[in-house]
Amino acid sequence: MKIVSWNVNSLKVRLPALLTWMKTVKPEIIALQETKLVDAEFPMSAFTELGYHAYCSGQKTYNGMALITRDNPCSEIVVDMPQFADIQRRLLAATWNGYRVINVYVPNGSELTSEKYQYKLAWLAAFEKFMQDQLAKYEKVIVLGDFNIAPTDLDVHDPKIWQNCVLVSEPERSALQKIVNLGLKDLYREIKPTGQDFTWWDYRAGAFRRNNGLRIDLVLASLPLLSSAQDYWIDKTVRADERPSDHAPVVVEFLE
DNA sequence: ATGGCAGGCTATGCCTGA
Numbered sequence: 001m002k003i004v005s006w007n008v009n010s011l012k013v014r015l016p017a018l019l020t021w022m023k024t025v026k027p028e029i030i031a032l033q034e035t036k037l038v039d040a041e042f043p044m045s046a047f048t049e050l051g052y053h054a055y056c057s058g059q060k061t062y063n064g065m066a067l068i069t070r071d072n073p074c075s076e077i078v079v080d081m082p083q084f085a086d087i088q089r090r091l092l093a094a095t096w097n098g099y100r101v102i103n104v105y106v107p108n109g110s111e112l113t114s115e116k117y118q119y120k121l122a123w124l125a126a127f128e129k130f131m132q133d134q135l136a137k138y139e140k141v142i143v144l145g146d147f148n149i150a151p152t153d154l155d156v157h158d159p160k161i162w163q164n165c166v167l168v169s170e171p172e173r174s175a176l177q178k179i180v181n182l183g184l185k186d187l188y189r190e191i192k193p194t195g196q197d198f199t200w201w202d203y204r205a206g207a208f209r210r211n212n213g214l215r216i217d218l219v220l221a222s223l224p225l226l227s228s229a230q231d232y233w234i235d236k237t238v239r240a241d242e243r244p245s246d247h248a249p250v251v252v253e254f255l256e
Numbered sequence: 257a258t259g260g261c262a263g264g265c266t267a268t269g270c271c272t273g274a
Contacts, residue, residue: 009273010263034273036264061264062272108273148274167274200274203261214274246262246274 001097001256002027005144005217006249007105007200011035011066014245015043021238022050025251028070029096031103033146035064042066057089065092067103072096084126091127093134100138102131104145109166117166120148124175128182135183141222143184146247148216149176151186154196155215167216184220187252191232199234200247208239219252228255 004027008014011032022030030052035042037058047054047068057079058064067074074094081091093102104127109120135141149172153159162168180186188195198213207213221229231253239248 013263034263110272110274146274165274202274205260207260216274243262 001029001099001254002251003029003031003099003101003142003144003219003254004249004251005031005033005103005146005219007033007146007217007245007247009034009036009245009247011037011043011064012041013243015046017238017241017244019046019050021235021249022052025235026070027251029099029101030066030068031092031101031144032066032068033064033103033105034062035066036061037064055092055094057092059087059089063089063105065089065103065105067092067094067101069094069096074101081126081130083129084123086123090123091130095138098140100134100141102134102141102143102145104143104147106146106148108148109172111166112164112169114166120166121171121175124172124179128175128179131179131182131184135222139222139224141184142225142252143179143220144218144250144252146216147176147218149173150214150216151176151189151218154194155198157198157212157214162214167214180220183223185223185226187219187221187229188215188232188250190226191229197234198248199250201239203246217247217250219250221252225254229253230255 107120110116199217201208
């Protein structure tokens, strides 16, 4: 079973590239972030024609989530966290074939002095409570998406440049750690303890060519799933294509 | 060298992203 997380930075722009890629990789589950489409504009038939079911929670211009699943539909779909009223569409959780899949687009935070940074920390605190509940209810849990947090300096091309910046700051890293400590593992680190593969590269300054990137797109899994996680890769070829997203898709393969 | 790139909008520059 292959599961994918990809921040597409506009599904409208990236749809042809996504469909081509899907036909090659044939994942069972695809979690998208930053679709930037209201639900009425979601390209449902493009996915159903390929034998997929698709679920979306979008808004105009910003954010927006989708979950696309092969063959079988999803149930128990959740797009809001209890006690965290939010117009920003950043969550889409669903159950597929016994897997609880939780797709997230964690706020960026802008800069440490910004109100948006406080919103990021509040969102993460609410998400911790949400995950506590989800892990109590479900056994096979996969949390994936754009976390907008590089877990450690090993996930940063140049920690000196990024020192004291949003995406690496201590409060957000410890907020992520608290969520992981509920009973999840960062699968990339499990599989590649000293690896330094990135998932995002700035569009500017030849960052991709220089491999100046960050690992901010993560796949976390509950402990019962650890032994079945077989492979993990970040598809950099897509980032090198014409008109790419600034994020590469991450793929995890589980034994059925 | 402190910039630069991309996407969306009711826009023709500004906001946001990371």
